[in-house]
Amino acid sequence: MTELVDELLQLPQARTCPYGPPAAYRELHTRRPVSRVTLPNGDQGWLVTGFAETRDLLVDLRVSADRTRPGFPALLPSPAEGTPLRTLAGMDDPEHNRFRRMVTSWFTIRRVRAMRPALERLAGTLVDRMAGESRSADLVPAYCLPLPSMVICELLGVPYADHEFFQDRTRTMITAEDQAEVVRAATELIGYLTGLAADKTRGPGPDLISYLLAGQVGPGRMTVAQLVNMAVLLLGAGHETLSGSIALGVALLAGDTERLAALRTAPEAAVEALVRHTSVTDTVVNRVATADIDVGDVRIRAGDALVFSTAVANRDHRVHPDPDRLDLSDGHRRHVAFGFGVHQCLGQNLARIELEVALTVLFDRLPGLRVAIPEAELPVKSSPLVNGLKALPVRW
Numbered sequence: 001m002t003e004l005v006d007e008l009l010q011l012p013q014a015r016t017c018p019y020g021p022p023a024a025y026r027e028l029h030t031r032r033p034v035s036r037v038t039l040p041n042g043d044q045g046w047l048v049t050g051f052a053e054t055r056d057l058l059v060d061l062r063v064s065a066d067r068t069r070p071g072f073p074a075l076l077p078s079p080a081e082g083t084p085l086r087t088l089a090g091m092d093d094p095e096h097n098r099f100r101r102m103v104t105s106w107f108t109i110r111r112v113r114a115m116r117p118a119l120e121r122l123a124g125t126l127v128d129r130m131a132g133e134s135r136s137a138d139l140v141p142a143y144c145l146p147l148p149s150m151v152i153c154e155l156l157g158v159p160y161a162d163h164e165f166f167q168d169r170t171r172t173m174i175t176a177e178d179q180a181e182v183v184r185a186a187t188e189l190i191g192y193l194t195g196l197a198a199d200k201t202r203g204p205g206p207d208l209i210s211y212l213l214a215g216q217v218g219p220g221r222m223t224v225a226q227l228v229n230m231a232v233l234l235l236g237a238g239h240e241t242l243s244g245s246i247a248l249g250v251a252l253l254a255g256d257t258e259r260l261a262a263l264r265t266a267p268e269a270a271v272e273a274l275v276r277h278t279s280v281t282d283t284v285v286n287r288v289a290t291a292d293i294d295v296g297d298v299r300i301r302a303g304d305a306l307v308f309s310t311a312v313a314n315r316d317h318r319v320h321p322d323p324d325r326l327d328l329s330d331g332h333r334r335h336v337a338f339g340f341g342v343h344q345c346l347g348q349n350l351a352r353i354e355l356e357v358a359l360t361v362l363f364d365r366l367p368g369l370r371v372a373i374p375e376a377e378l379p380v381k382s383s384p385l386v387n388g389l390k391a392l393p394v395r396w
Contacts, residue, residue: 008038011047011307012075012283014382018248018389019278020324021311025049029312034298037307045073045305046298051316051336053295054308058341063287063306065343066092072288073305075384077179086226087233089284093342099230100346102216106155106208112350115151119354123147123361131365136372136395144246144392145239147358151350152238156231157200157207158193165192170236174385186232193228193235208234234347242351244280244381244388246358251378251392252277252326253359255370260363262328269331271356276335277326279311280387285339310336369396 013022020026025047028035033050048054057063066072067090088100105111123143130142137143149167153160169192172185197209204210209231216222252274253259263270285308293300300306314335315323338345345351363369371378372393379390 008036008044009047010038011040011045012384015282015380015387016382018378018380018387019252020315021279021282021309025309025312026315029309029316032296032298033316034295034300039073039305039307040075043071043073043305045307046300048306048308049312049316051313051319051334054310054313054336055340057287057293057295057306058285058308058336058339058343060293062289062291062293064092064290065090065096065287069288069290071303071305073286073307075283075286075307076174077177077182087229088346089233089343096342099222099226100342102212102222103208103230103346106211107347107349109349112353115350116353116357119151119357120361122150123357124365127362127365131396136393139250139392139394140243140247140389143358143362144250144389145243147246148242148354149239151242151354152235155208155238155350156235157205157209158196158231158235162192166235167239170240173236174240175383189232189235190228193231194224197224197228197231237345238347238350240386240388241280242354242358244386245275245278245351245355247389247392248278248280249274249355249359250362250369250394251371251375251389253363254394259326259328260367263359263363266329266331267356267360268352270328271352271359272331272333272335273326273328274355275337275352276314278387279314279335279337281337281385282311282387283307283309283384284386285310285343308336310339366396369394 009024009028013024015022028047029049033048033053035047035049037045037047039045048057088096091099126143126147130137145167149163150160153163158166166189169185169189173182176182197213200210201213204214209227212222212227217224217227253263287306289300289302289304289306291302314337317323319334338348372395381388381390
């Protein structure tokens, strides 16, 4: 087995194209699917860019998602001083499975399909409000961000009136480079959700936090602190990732009659293709090896850090012969945009339906919607965790 010693790429790298992974990651992939890289703390690790290699490693019991293990890679400052924030994404089985089973029933395909009429009404209300005010808008604050924020607030029982607070804290947690800023934002968000949980203990509602407080919190099951950590993950993932997906989807579809026809003909297939093509959560999946693992001619040593570029894996030419082509009729789920294995995205069923509703309602009501600036001028929002657009000026 070989240990590769090329000049090492420094992680993280930023996107320059809003729809695709950093060019440097793709360049590494042309040479090999698993490459040595340098992490932000100066340590070396591995960047996994191959589709098959990503899937194989994410189900390999010799890799761990536990962020407290020595060697676990961190591309951003930790949101907690000392010990990383403990969420589902950072747990191994059986602990991970125990907590995940507590909430799985809230994200089944049957349950999220039942939410569709409410999602369509909400999307329609937002579009009508926007269209009634002007013939142009910045779609990110007017539509792409409020729609998923309202949905996750309703699900968790978080008052949408507080959206500016939690959106700001979440944004800081996933973009700030200063440790003190990240810790402050996380502390404030945890404090807010802890207070909300206390309120729901006294006056529960028909929401997920109330459900967990009533049926899962207790000795030997779940603590309030663990519930709050889970809520931090769901709240952040529920609005940041979807807002990016919606914005990028609109930018790719607006003004393109062929793509819009494909969306109307087969919306589920179109959404699957968009999810693969945009891959907004690129290097969010990280692991650490707990034993030596051979991947092709590369030997990953126990304790080595693993960072997965799922966006590059989703454009692996060995799986997609024309990887940069957006084919909206290709509804096959040959991608890892939602991760893979036991840690794959808990809310992927909801994400798919939200994205489908957001796009179909918008273009049904505003069929003449166009992006108001050249594609090259779209302001890219790039983070190791979530990507998207900072703004999306449109007119209709």
